Amino acid sequence: MFRRFATAALLSLAFVTSAAAAGKTHRIAIQVDQNDPKVMNLVLNNATNVIKYYRDKIEDVDIEIVAYGPGLNMLRADTSPQPIKERIKRLKDDAFPGHIQFSACNNTKQAMEKAEGHAITVVPEATIVPSGVVRLMELQEQGWSYIRP
Template sequence: MKLNLWRSLSAISLLVAIFGVGPVVAEPLDKVPEASAGLFHPARITKVPEAPEDKPFAEHFIVFHISSGDAFAQKLVLNNAQNLANFYGPDKVVIEVVAYGPGLRTLFEENAYSKRIQRMAKEGITFTACANTMKAMGRDQPSLNKVAKVVPGGVVRLTELQEAGWTYIRP
């Protein structure tokens, strides 16, 4: 196999030497094309996220998403978020967990991890719930964990945080 490869490369080198075929170079453009109108949303996008007032020294901005109703998946997201908070320290990282679809069950008041989520929120981790999913499930704000914040759409929230420079993690 190596011998065949070597022979092929030798043959190509010989042809280039005989016929003087040089490298292929693209001609420079006379005019640089402009970006399509409406393609980007520069008013919403920032290269580096801005630290919130309560965490002015934050260097890392992480968003997790949970869309699974599976207890193991919920535990994995919570473990990952907690591990990041422990590693960087509460002043250096901003963490948000966005729940939508079946993953909204993570933020139900009756969820097995309810007390853990409340403790994590006290440590500075934010938990947001998708209003679209709440409506589809027939749930209202009082049925959620008391630390959950409601956003119009979970996917919209993920999109906007990523556009603002946040690191997206889906365990």
């Protein structure tokens, strides 16, 4: 009798554990701190592959790409190469809506504006955050995985 109860309890626990794991949203923060289209393409490839991997497993994943320092050029409307801007738009709007966020560092933006003497616009798919480094830190404190290409 006890053996049946123990087996049933273990099976129930395994079911609850696997159900809880299936409901988990995977979260990854990716840093962009280089003004290099090759690095940005690597970041976009990684994000795409992660999303496809979890989509195939029918699991949720959220990705936040955080650009600061020279990497902000990859999210600037005037300096990001056209192929990069097109990929960002496709990822944000078409391919994976709601699962990917692009964050642009306001500290870097303000420093660039001061150095260049004019306002800077980021691509429409990006959101400005007060500090890119602080944003990455806060995401890690919330349990997000961190990747630096």
